[in-house]
Amino acid sequence: MQPNQKHKLDRRVQRTVQSLRTALLELIKEKNYDDISIEEITERANVGRATFYLHFKDKEDLLLEEFTEIMDVRAQALSEIPFSEWLANSDDGSGENKPLRPLLLVFQHIHDHSELYYLPVQSANASKIVERIRKVTTEAIVKFVENKMQTDPIPLLFEVPIEFFAAFFSGALVSIVSWWIKEDMRHTPEEVTTMFRSLFFGGAQDTLGLQPGAK
Amino acid sequence: MQPNQKHKLDRRVQRTVQSLRTALLELIKEKNYDDISIEEITERANVGRATFYLHFKDKEDLLLEEFTEIMDVRAQALSEIPFSEWLANSDDGSGENKPLRPLLLVFQHIHDHSELYYLPVQSANASKIVERIRKVTTEAIVKFVENKMQTDPIPLLFEVPIEFFAAFFSGALVSIVSWWIKEDMRHTPEEVTTMFRSLFFGGAQDTLGLQPGAK
DNA sequence: ATATTATCAAACAGTGTCTGTAATATACTA
DNA sequence: TAGTATATTACAGACACTGTTTGATAATAT
Numbered sequence: 001m002q003p004n005q006k007h008k009l010d011r012r013v014q015r016t017v018q019s020l021r022t023a024l025l026e027l028i029k030e031k032n033y034d035d036i037s038i039e040e041i042t043e044r045a046n047v048g049r050a051t052f053y054l055h056f057k058d059k060e061d062l063l064l065e066e067f068t069e070i071m072d073v074r075a076q077a078l079s080e081i082p083f084s085e086w087l088a089n090s091d092d093g094s095g096e097n098k099p100l101r102p103l104l105l106v107f108q109h110i111h112d113h114s115e116l117y118y119l120p121v122q123s124a125n126a127s128k129i130v131e132r133i134r135k136v137t138t139e140a141i142v143k144f145v146e147n148k149m150q151t152d153p154i155p156l157l158f159e160v161p162i163e164f165f166a167a168f169f170s171g172a173l174v175s176i177v178s179w180w181i182k183e184d185m186r187h188t189p190e191e192v193t194t195m196f197r198s199l200f201f202g203g204a205q206d207t208l209g210l211q212p213g214a215k
Numbered sequence: 216m217q218p219n220q221k222h223k224l225d226r227r228v229q230r231t232v233q234s235l236r237t238a239l240l241e242l243i244k245e246k247n248y249d250d251i252s253i254e255e256i257t258e259r260a261n262v263g264r265a266t267f268y269l270h271f272k273d274k275e276d277l278l279l280e281e282f283t284e285i286m287d288v289r290a291q292a293l294s295e296i297p298f299s300e301w302l303a304n305s306d307d308g309s310g311e312n313k314p315l316r317p318l319l320l321v322f323q324h325i326h327d328h329s330e331l332y333y334l335p336v337q338s339a340n341a342s343k344i345v346e347r348i349r350k351v352t353t354e355a356i357v358k359f360v361e362n363k364m365q366t367d368p369i370p371l372l373f374e375v376p377i378e379f380f381a382a383f384f385s386g387a388l389v390s391i392v393s394w395w396i397k398e399d400m401r402h403t404p405e406e407v408t409t410m411f412r413s414l415f416f417g418g419a420q421d422t423l424g425l426q427p428g429a430k
Numbered sequence: 431a432t433a434t435t436a437t438c439a440a441a442c443a444g445t446g447t448c449t450g451t452a453a454t455a456t457a458c459t460a
Numbered sequence: 461t462a463g464t465a466t467a468t469t470a471c472a473g474a475c476a477c478t479g480t481t482t483g484a485t486a487a488t489a490t
Binding site for chain 1 (some may be wrong): 468469470471472473
Binding site (some may be wrong): 225226267 | 476477478479480481486487488489
């Protein structure tokens with residue numbers, strides 16, 4: 001039998017991983033992310049270079065550790081929001097487009113941790129992190145919709161598979177976040193939420209006023 | 216004056232680049248893309264390894280050459296389609312969702328060249344190509360909308376900046392293509408077009424039947 | 431014919447992987 | 461509770477490959 005399945009982590013592993021994480025975070029504050037070498041990280045962390053590869057695939061993988069941590073916190077908060085708030089529309093006479101709270105939480109989260117999220121966006125060699133975030137988002141949506149369908153199976157998803165819906169949403173979301181960061185976050189989280197909600201729920205037709213057969 | 220601005224390429228360059236391109240294409244057919252090394256490519260192409268880096272940044276950059284070539288052909292065809300066909304909606308009583316022709320051309324193009332497009336999707340180290348394709352798509356949309364506004368400024372783009380719209384669209388599109396390829400293209404280009412058109416133009420509300428304040 | 435420019439081999443720091451060996455945590459036993 | 465056996469981890473050293481730079485050489489354009 002394996003002694004440590006998910007029980008406790010070996011103290012050595014805890015120390016090594018912790019040292020590597022803090023070393024990277026320190027270096028990020030000192031110099032450009034792309035200019036940080038594995039050797040530099042392991043040297044500062046007082047860890048053999050080969051040991052690095054026992055725990056992480058590459059530099060991105062180590063950085064991903066930080067994302068996982070802060071994302072888990074927000075994912076927890078999001079999972080406690082009832083369905084109604086996700087699907088609620090604001091065309092209820094209470095005024096124009098109001099930001100959708102769950103979506104707002106996502107954009108606020110990114111805004112609050114922009115010092116981390118800007119890294120994979122501006123780096124040339126960190127696109128795998130973006131891909132990973134997109135994947136996590138996709139899976140969360142699939143899970144959400146499947147839950148929704150079991151709990152409250154109102155007319156939903158007639159024309160498109162769940163996976164299509166999720167890929168569309170997550171792709172658009174990640175792309176918008178990338179755009180937002182590249183624009184130095186000139187828009188507020190509320191503005192981005194409202195725009196995204198409008199384009200995603202209402203579609204290009206409602207949002208942009210495109211007319212059938214417009215010439 | 217520089218002798219060769221866009222005039223003629225040095226014959227040596229032409230030969231070198233051509234050799235490298237065919238060498239890569241040959242190797243792709245023989246073994247896994249990720250397992251192909253630069254040394255292997257240059258060796259087969261009879262080119263010094265250092266010479267590779269005079270023309271390309273990395274393996275992806277060389278592969279991108281192939282994409283650029285086939286994408287240019289399709290971009291030309293797309294640019295000749297009148298605005299009306301892009302924005303046309305099929306809620307004109309002629310039946311249910313019909314595939315939007317320009318969008319259909321895009322998905323058919325990818326379907327026709329799937330042996331190339333599946334590479335960056337299934338490879339672990341080619342996400343920069345996906346990013347590049349997304350960027351090209353974004354720029355094309357911005358250009359298109361700006362053109363449209365000049366030629367025929369009907370009520371358009373009230374609530375969101377062009378760049379937001381373009382990022383949303385291109386992100387969703389690339390993500391859907393990625394999903395489609397990963398699903399081994401079980402859906403036809405027509406089906407994907409119809410689904411994408413529905414979700415993008417009509418929005419999640421129209422497409423999925425989400426109701427305001429649904430519980 | 432001559433100035434450009436591309437190519438090349440060699441060398442370098444860094445990456446990612448794989449050894450065998452030493453260190454040390456954990457689990458079991460008494 | 462302590463002591464030992466077992467399983468894991470950390471490590472240095474070696475390896476092929478990457479991406480970059482150098483100066484010398486050869487091909488090309490004008």
